[in-house]
Amino acid sequence: MIESKKQWQLSTPDEHKTKQLERELDIPPVLAKILVSRGMDTPEKAHAFMNIDHTSLHDPYLLKDMDKAVTRIREAIDKQEQIIVYGDYDADGVTSTSVMMTVLRDLGADVTFMIPNRFDHGYGPNSELFQLASDSGCTLLITVDNGVSGIEQAKLAKQLGMDLIITDHHDIGEVLPEAHAVIHPRHPDSTYPFGELAGVGVAFKLAHALYGEAPDHLLELAAIGTVADLVPLHGENRYLVREGISRLKTTGRAAIAALCEVAGVGAHEITEETLGFAFGPRINAIGRLQDAGPAVDLLLSADPAEARGLAKQLDMLNKERQSIVAKITEQATAQVHARHPDGAPHVIVVAQEGWNPGVVGIVASRLVELFYRPTIVLSLDPETGKAKGSARSIEGFHLYNELAQNRDILPHFGGHPMAAGMTLAAADVDALRERLNRQGEAVLTDDQLIPAVEIDIPVEPAEISIETLESIRSLAPYGMGFSRPKFYLNGVRAATIRKIGANKNHLKMELEKDGTAIDAIGFSLGHLADELTPEVKVEAIGDLQINEWNGRKKPQLLLEDLRTTEWQLYDIRGVRQVTRWAPLIPETDQLYVVFRNETVEAFQKLVKAPIKQADGLDEADCAAHHLVLLDLPDSEQQLQDVLLRIRPRRVYCHFFTEESHYFGTLPDRDQFKWLFGFLKQRGRFDVRKDGETLAKHKGWSRDSLIFMLQVFFELGFVKMNNGLTEIAETPVKRDLSEAPSYQKRQRQMELEQKLLYASYHDLKEWFNAQLSAREEKVWI
Known part of the structure; x- marks a missing residue:
């Protein structure tokens, strides 16, 4: 038996609906089943899903404050005010910045961009950078992929005389920033029909409104940011990614050609996996290790040579990032095992000095994969006394809401139900760990701590x-x-x-x-x-x-x-070195069984578990799941008796024997006839003196000769005394098979043929027959 590592949740699609899709859409049965299982269970729904087009894009003016944002931006362009696009250092933020820079440049704006440094400024609006923007003459600041958490920074922008337009998609807190416009797909006062846009999706909608039509040339960037930010791929997101991938395959954008080159991907091969595992990580890497500005420069570059150079820089940093992640993951895993030797807690919180805060989010994801627990990974800074890090969650534990219950020790945090970032005092890490574990114990059931997979x-x-x-x-x-x-x-x-x-x-x-x-x-x-x-x-x-x-x-x-629920047979016959097969046997629920006393002496020092005699099994032994048969029984019945008491999940057959009779063969009747005639002619025969010579003369082994003489003795054909053999005076005619020695040898050879020398298939069939017979007896 092998148990699954996950909870399998199997869908059984409606057969009638499946047949209808097959017939009306002319599609294979498997495709029809998938569509029905995912809710596209009518021809109309399925056709619309598979043939999604530009009509999936909603009117950008349905977004709250879109009209105010467009009016203010056009005014700034007309007056040639200095505009700064304030982005973020991840792939979503970089593509959002690139989208906004493109549309504003196309419309003739005086625009530059600013991206906070992860290490110097942290995530989101930063007061120091807002001041710097104002000092440079900026009168209109547009955030992309951030801003909704910047309550104090919005107030500062107003004091500095800058108008602030926020475009964001992160979870909104209890209070909205005081900005000229807050464009958010889940704005509390919005009626926008799709709330799952990535930051780049929101930027794309603002670009759509500014251009007056959907900016198809920006779909490539929208696709990369949407996939990289792990937002749900349905609705508008599905259209942005699908159309974006289609355009990426034929794009003339220098950045895409350069990224394909360093990733070893042909443009015609680009899929969503390319964006998620090749482009996204390289764009993310630079912001995790240093300033992310060059990533924006790459996406905006029209110079192939410049783009190649920047792409190589990103590729090199990505390799460095991978090395750092591997090292921190190893250290963090060791910390979990050391702190929780009996198993992972409901929520994992690990922290250490020297961990690069730019990659701790990836490490948190690795730990979630390994332990399947909500995980926070923090980098401790002894100089500032701060802990800075990232969190990743599992279904059932809403990270943002759970963190929000600890605002008194979490002065800075933000994110989604499944991911978050935070900064807190290093002295409060232990308290956060204790609190979150109590919260985890309260909201997470045992089933929720086992990953589920929808089939x-x-x-x-x-x-x-x-x-x-x-x-x-x-x-x-x-x-x-x-x-x-x-x-x-x-x-x-x-x-x-x-x-x-x-x-x-x-x-x-x-x-x-x-x-x-x-x-x-x-x-x-x-x-x-x-x-x-x-x-x-x-x-x-x-x-x-x-x-x-x-x-x-x-x-x-x-x-x-x-x-698998089937019992399994492991064939370790003939593998003399115990060290080769003993490690394969699970350490729990082991039962080593022998049929001969001498086998215990031969094996007890070689295996860790105790060895039990077949006729001395107790109730606890019979509950074992892993049965190891160390030697051959003397009869089938002995082994059948063991199997009648035990229902093993795994049977390991070693069947050690000091001497095999199977290949020695059983002497035939002509050999017995010749030997009897020889003895009758001689009258008496001294086995000790002449046995070796006779055996060699006939081409027999000495053991075969002794065996035949023993059979004659048991049948009363001869008398034996200290090796001297004489013909009996009046022997009674009897069949050879009546002799106990003959019967024993015959049974032993048959048993060896069935158990020791049978093919794996035949041996498995023999055990199946015994276990089936056991079930019938139990039922009766």
Whole structure:
């Protein structure tokens, strides 16, 4: 048995609705099932979803204060006032800044941008920078991807004589800043129909209003920022990303060509994964380690040479960022284990001096993946006495709301339900840890501490084809709120199992059912190869992809999790070195069983667990899940008696024996006949003196000769005294099989054939028969 690591939530789409979509939209059954399972359960809904177009864009003037913002910006342009775009240092902020810079330059504005330094200024509006903007002659300050939390900075801008326009998408606090305009998709006084825009999406809407039409040339930037900021990919976001990706594949923008070059991606290959795992991290990297201005310069550059240089700089910083993240993750993980040896708490809070505050958000994400707990990672600064960091959460723990309950020790924080940033006194870290754990215990159930995975549909291997998988691609882009489809395969046989990769830490399988097989690969799941046995039937979930190699395309399951309720047989027969197989046996619920006393002496020093005699098992032993059969029984009945008492999840067959009779063979009747004639002719025979010579003459082993003489003795054919053998005076005719020695040898050979030398398949069938018989007896 192998238990799943996650909670599987399987959807069963309505068959009638599925058939209707298949018929009316002329689509494969698998695609129809996915659409129905995700709520697109009518032909109209499904068609609209798959054919999303510009009509998905809402009127930008539905956003509260949009008219006021446009009027003020146009006035500033007409008067050639100095405008500053105040951005943020992540990919969403950088693309938002680039969008706003582009539209204002196109409209002839006198505009520059300003991005706070993560280390010097922190996130969001900064009083020092607002003062600097005013000193430089700025009269109109436009924030992008930030600003809604800047209550005091908005007051300062007014005092300095600057008009402030805020465009943001982060959670709004109890009070709105006093600004000329606050454009936010979830503004409390707004009727805007879509509240999930990223910062770049809000900037795009302002650009739309300023241009008077949707700025298609800015869709590329909108797509990058939207994917990088992990906002839900439905509604307007879906359109922005889908159309943006389409344009990125053919763009002439120098920055995209340069990013493709350093990422090793062809422009025609760009997908949402390219944005999320290639472009986004490189744009983010610079703001995590230093000033993010060059990232904006890259996106705005029209010079290919300049763009290549800037892209290489971002790529180099991304590699440095990866190294830093790996080191801090290792240290933070060790800290969790040291502080909580019995298991992770409801909320993880780790802190250490020297941790780069620019990457702690990534480290928090890594710890959530590892422990599945809300996590805060803080960098301690001994000079200022401050702790600065980031948090990532899980479903059921609303980070912003939970942090808001600790405002007395959290003077600066902001974010979303799933992510947040904060600064607090280092002396208050322990108090924050204790408080959040109490809050976590109050709101998080045991089930919520186990990651759940939503599975779209069950599929059979026979349903999976290249054509079907290509049709599923029409559902892209995938991302937050619209993840890649997950598929469930039930009752598939593990036809092949092996470890792959330089460190043998990945799993490669072939899953077969009803004559159709599909490849499966599980990254970082190589350990399961030691827990799976040939032919075992499993349930598997994952993402179906097309694997292309040397021009050949094959469907492949990217394995996420698997489980099996079948008992498993582990064949360790003939593996003499105990150190090779003992580590494979789980340390809990072990039971080592022997049938012979001498086996205990041979193995007790080699295995950690106690060894029990088969005829001395108690009730606790019978509850064991992992049964190790160290030696051969004397009879099938002995092993059947053990299996009648124990219902193991795993059986490990070692079947050690000092002497095998199977390959020695049983002497045939002609050999017995010849030996009896020889003894009758000689009258008496001294085995000790002449046995070796006779055996060599006939090509027998000495053991075979002794065995035949023992059979004759048991049948009364001969008398034996101290090795001297004589023919009995009046022997009664009897069959050889009546001799106990003959019977024992015959049984031993049959038993060895069934258990020790049988094929894996035949041995598994033998155990299946015994366990099935056990179930019938229990039922009766």
